[in-house]
Every structure is written in C-alpha cells, then in structure tokens.
Amino acid sequence: MANKPNVLLLMTDQQRWDTLGCYGNRVIETPNLDWLASQGTVFTSAYSSTPSCVPARASLITGMNPWNTGILGTGKGQGPMGVGFEHTLPGELAKSGYHTRGIGKMSFHPMRALNGFHHTVLDEFNKVDEQGIGSDFRSWFDRNKTGDYEIFDHGIGPNSWMARPTHAPEFLHPTFWTIKESIEFLNRRDPTKPFFLKVSFSRPHSPYDPPAFYFDLYANKKMPEPHVGEWASMHDVPQDAASPDAWRGGRSAEETRRARAGYYGSIHFIDHQIGRLLQFMTKHKLLRDTIVIFTSDHGDMQGDHNLWRKTYAYEGSAHIPLIVKLPAGMGTPATQRVENPVCLQDIMPTILEAAGTPIPQTVDGRSLLPLMQGECPDWRPYVHGEHSTCYSEEQEMQYLTDGKWKYIWFPRIGSEQLFDLRRDPAELNDLAGSEAHASELLMWRERLIGVLAPRSAGLTDGNRLVCQAGKPPIVSPHYAERTRRSGAML
Template sequence: MMASQGYNFENAYSPVPSCVPARAALLTGMDQERTGRVGYEDEVPWNFTNTLPKTFSDMGYQTECIGKMHVYPSRKRMGYDHVLLHDGYLHADRKYDKPYGSQFEYSDDYLDFLKNSLGHDTDIIDDGVNCNSWEARPWPYSEKYHPTNWVVSESIKFLQKRDPTVPFFLKMSFEKPHAPLDPPQYYFDMYMDRLPKKLDLHIGNWETLKDEIPGIYALRGKLKKDDERRMVAAYLGLITHIDNQISHFLTSLKEFRNDKDTIVWFVSDHGDQLGEHYLFRKAYPYNGSIHIPSFIYDPGNLIAAENHKIKQLVKIQDIFPSIVDLALNKKVKTDGKSVKQLLFGDYEGWRSNFHGEHSLGKDSSQYILTDNYKFIWFPVRDEYQLFDVQKDPNEKVNLINNSKYKPVVNDLTKKLIEFLKGRQEDFVIDGKLKKVPLNKIVATLDFVKNKHN
C-alpha cells in the first residue's frame, strides 16, 4: 500500500551491502571512499559530524532513534536527541571481558525489556537460532515480546511523550528480517503453507558448488529442500510481521493527528541471499544483497509530485539530502543527491551508473552498475562477470566471455579503473586492474583508522 500509493524507487541500491557500511552511508550521505567503510568491521569509532539526525536537530526537530544503530561506541547518538537501542546479537558486544558499561547488557534496551518482562534468566539467544545462519524456527515467546513489536510499541510511546510544540524526526530501525530467522508462529506458518516444495534459486551458467553439507554459519552451500523452505518462509514471515506492525504504527499516527503532516520513508540497509546462486547472507554484488526497497509514503500529499514509480538508479546515500530537501527545502552537501527532481520529472544530470564493493575474503568484489549492465570484478580471484540487468534480472547468464559484449566490458573496465585509482589496496597498477593478494583486502580504509590512532 505504502509503495503503490507513495513514491516507489524501483531501482534502489545499497552499494556496500552490509550493516556497518550501509548505515554509515545512510547516516552521512557519503560514498564508501569517504566514509572509509568498504566492508564489515566492528569497533571502529564513528566520528562523523555531518549527519542526517543532527541536521534535523539543528533545525529544531525532536530527533529519536528506536532500534538498530550499529555504531561504535554502541551508545553514541550520532546527532539524535535520544536513542533506544537494539542492535540484535552483536558479536562485538557479547564479550564478558569488555569493560563495565560496554557489554551487551548495558548497550541493549530491548534486552532489558525482555528480561524485565520474562525473567532475568531470559536471553535473545535462548531458542538456539544463530544470528548469521540459514537456520529458522518460530519465535518461542508471545508475539508482543518480539523485537519488531518492541520497536513499534516504543515508537508509539515516543508519539505520546514527545514535545508537541516542535516537529519530530523518528527513525524506527527494525533489526529484522536479519537472522536469527524467528518470526512469530503465525507468520512462519503463513509462508510454510504457501511456498512451493521446490524454490527457484536462480541458478545460472556460472555457479560452482562443492558437494558438502553447509555449516550453520556457511556463506554458500545447497540446503535440503525443507531447510531451504523454512529459511525463506521465516524471512518472508519476518517481513510480513514488520508490515503488520507498521500498520499498527500508522494507525497510532492517525490517532495522534499526525498522519497528514508526516512523510514516511521505508528503506533497508541491504538484502540477503536466501540460497540464490547457492549463497547465504549478504555482502555479495548480486541483487539479493544490493537491491533494496525504498519508497516514500505521503498520506497528506505534502510533496504533491507527479512521478510515483521512479526507475532511475538511486542509492542509500541519496536519502539524507533528499529528506532535507523535501522536508526542510534546504540543500546539504553530500555525495548523495536529492531525488526531489526525479519526483517532479526532471532527470537532467542524474547518474547512469555507480560503483559498489565489499570486502569478503576471497569473495571480495568490485562492481559497476549501470541502467543496463552489471560488471563485477573479484580482485582476489581475478575473475569477472557481466550481466544484462534488463534481460536477466536474476543474473543467471554470465556474458563475460561473449565477444558481442567486449565493447561493454572495455567501457565498464575503464570506469572501474577510474573509481579505484589510488586506493590503498593497489587495485590499479600502471592503469590496469591487477589481482590483489588477500592480505591487502581491508574492511576499513586506513585514513579512518589512522585518524583514531
């Protein structure tokens, strides 16, 4: 409903698809070359000063984040007036040798709620489902204790207790559908009943797979059909659960008479590979990881634009300048661009491509996405892929060795070289892409770490 009645960005992407780099891009509007976050790494200080919430706070808004922040230190507010935190199971915080006040018991407000509700021997890992796994099972407690419900319940409390004399900026940050894949029973059963026995995993002409049982933390593998169905059913169930809880919040927004003076932007930090191409989790250059939902719901018609389906390439970096432009009618200097022009049918000067990447060991990738093609380079393996994104959205046919597409490959190689010139990993030597040893791959660029040494 929100996407169809609002403004739907059908080609929205998270260029560096995992929690830390994506949230840095959302918060600052900066590309990864400037945030320094080119992969996933915990416990690197977040010292960004020009942030989305700070901009609204400086303009007199009451700013609040409820749910996931995934910054470091965990309690850093990054410009919000106040934060109620639940980052999920963060490995970095789940260490008992950390200093008092920095362990997970002190950095997770939802966990405090759960323990106070169900007993202090209760924990978020009681059901044994891992936070980065294909394992799935229903949530073991009453639905009202689920973290998705908690985000909405606390958001409604914010509406009740906020300062009514100033406008508000609220970030409702759901940890789900991130693993552990544990929707309430109703939502799990909904999709177990609907899904076919065999799922289309988009297997094409390029995947390779070892004949072995995938571990519960595996990044790739082939599951038994029932395990595959359970994983997908749980993931889709978590999404529909969020849908219903957003409906709960929208009803409350109307009860507080804020439905006609509020715009809602729904977005995800990244997607997940759910067995497609035999891959799990995120951080890959394929659509399962990088293609994200992004749409604006505007029940009061405050924006009053003509275009409701936007097909241009937009990035998570565009949200910061866009919201500032739409809500405050102001410009902010970021790498992202305001989508306001697209909503009103002005496409002049809009991007026709962007550069994305992610450090992931031997699967580390660099890629260029255009309106028509995706060109991928795996620098550690020194392997290439090319997909026609219009004809082959499921990325099943690798065209890299098709002579017909040699001009496309040459052009996109040049573009990638331009993006990677001067990078510390030495991706480009003598004007050419060169294979990179694994020990040169980093998740955070040195200029960020050196700043804090």
C-alpha cells in the same frame, strides 16, 4: 509547507528488494508497505553501495560514499562505525530544530554513541556496551518474559540459514517491541518541534524466527525457488554448507524452503507492525504532515547462487527496496516509479531538502525529490558499490550497475562478471566471457577504472584493473582520519 515536515525513516535489516508486493512479489503479503508505495514513489533500481550492516548504515546516516566514511566492509582492515563524523542526518536535523530519536538497530560504536540523535533506544541482538550492559530490548525482554528462557533459546544463531517460529510470545518479539517504543516516543515527544524518528528493525535479518502465525502462513505456501546460475557451482561447497552459519553452499530443498518461509514471515510481521504505527499516526493526525521513507540496509541471498547472507554484488544482496511518501503539503509526486539508479547515500539529502535544511558539502548523495517530480536529466549513469574481504578473499568485490546492466570485479581473484538485468534479472547467465558482449564488458571495466583511479589505492594503474591476490587489504585513509579527529582508539 509553512512548517517543517515530520520525518519517519523506516528501515529493515537485510531485506532484499523483491520481497514486497509493490515490487511484483505475488507470494508475500505486505499490504501496509504496498499502500505506502501507492501514495508515494517506488525506486526500482535502489542499491546498497556496501551491502552489509555497518558500512551501509554509515553511508545512510552521513550521505557519504563508503570510501569517504572509511568503512568498506566488515572484514580485515575495517573498524567499527565509530563517531567523529562531521555531519550526520540526525545531527543536521537536530540543528534545524527537530526532536530526533533512533529506535532499534543502530550499529554504532560505542553502542551508546548518539551520532547526532538526541536519544536512542536500542536493539543490538546480544551485544553489550563497554560496561557490560545489554541493549534496551534485551533488558525489556528479561523484565517481561513469561518463563525461564532467553532471547535465543530457540537454538538459531543471528547469521543462520535455519528457521523456525519464535519460542517466546509475540509481544516479546523485537519487531513488536520496536513499534511499541516508536509509539511511546510519539506520545512523549516535544510537541513544539517537528520530529525525526528512525525506526530500525533487527529483522528480517536472521534468525528467521517470526511468530508462529506468520511462519505457518508461508510454511504452507509454495515459495519461490532460489536462482542458481551455472557459474554458481563454485559456491556449491559441502564443507562450507555444513556450518549452521554457512555463507555459501547448497542446502536441501526443504531447508531452503523453510528458510524462505521464516524470512517471508518475518517481513509480513514487520508490515503488520508498520501498519500499527501508521494507524496511530493517522488517528493522531501526524501522518499527513510526515515524510515517510522505507528502505533496508542490504538484502539477503536466501540460497540464490548457493549463497547465504549478504556482502555480495548480486541482486539478492545489493538491490534494496526504497519507497518515499511525501507529506500532503508537498503535493503528489509526478512519478510513482523511478528507474534511475539510486543508493542509500541519497536518503540524507532527500530528507534535508524536504526539511528545508542545508545539505552539507560532505554529502556525496543527491536528493531524490527532483526525480520524484520527473526532473533531473543529469542524474548519475550508474551506482558504484564495493565490499572488502569478509567471509573469504574470493568474495571481495567491486560493482557498477545502472539497473539494466551489472558489472562485477573480484579484486582478490582477478575475475569479472557481466549480467544483462533486463533479460536476465536473476543473473543466471554470466556474459563476461561472451565475444558478442566484449565491447559492453570493456565499457563497464573502463568505467570502474575511472571510479577507482582517483583513490590511488593500487586497485588500478589508470589503464587496467590490478589483481590484489596476496596483497594487504585495501583500507580507506578516511577511517583513520576520522578516528584521530574524534580522539577514539582504533
């Protein structure tokens, strides 16, 4: 293309990979995203290397692996995302002449930090900044509400498994607001520059509170049942399940079905609002010159294996959707479905290459464009992921997957799991104790040792994995280094 393409990055919060029609789901309705997939490339083995909000978003915005961002999770020893990154996706695009805007959930700290954007318009749940001022959505909600109610007066918390329709009119829902702000930016942007617009929804992350139309649609459908392997009995803990914000424990079949109805309804509503944005862009002849990427930061277990929320290596938590549609001027991709293992770190170099912008040496990810053209035979053999202690020490994990097999190690309890995703995509059968799969287990364990050994962090002695029970949390030195560079306080 003679001119640089516009870039539209659509990101949902906590959307698992199997909740789109283009990924084979026959219950949910996602016509706009399915159309986008039909015009571009679907990556069937896309994973979040650190499947919770802040660390996943840090990897996306920098193109760096979690160890290099310094953010290994959201638990002990982990600070906020902060600032001080040498290179960010919006920052590099801004240097290259783009007008950049971030709308919705950014998870930055301080909340109003820009991390390379020219401007952000924020929806950060009920968080307030250092001056005690709420996010832009919260202020807009208060100015436009039609009665004496607050954002969360439906009684469901932002990490709950409970679900119900929103108590407020549809136009006051954050999903609607996010697209409203996106369209306003496109109307008011600098027309002499290409744009980079990151549209970051705060849903389908709980609360599962779509407008009544979308909730009722799925409340009256037969919903997929949760996958529960025999090994998952360790997480069927009634005492933990009793919490409205439970991270594990079995709830009743009706409660689980209702949670899934709210979750699916939230995604359906997002899809309709994305359609609203795509219609605007088509009408104003913007879509044909825009690279469009859709993804999520991580998934949501939705009761699978008696687990809720995220931070786990399992498919519901770590496996994410990823769709890339190129502008008309870049031609039709040779490959509509790519099975190679990819991750959030790959989005930054993909966009920069498409924009004709140099990729900084700090970037660990790789451009996806060669894969879309059916090239790149030397692609990585697997993705490495991890998450530090958050809900409980037994939940801390390291994992490897190539989309066909998955190996998980739990450093705090010293146990392993192995799944054959080709035959067992629901991860019902743990093969780690199977003699018939001993060689497979050893191969994956040695691969993880090879990944962790260069860190010299005590996770391995070079020959074996070292259990971390009773030891201090692993903390990447890169977080403190970046914090010192930025002059911020830890």
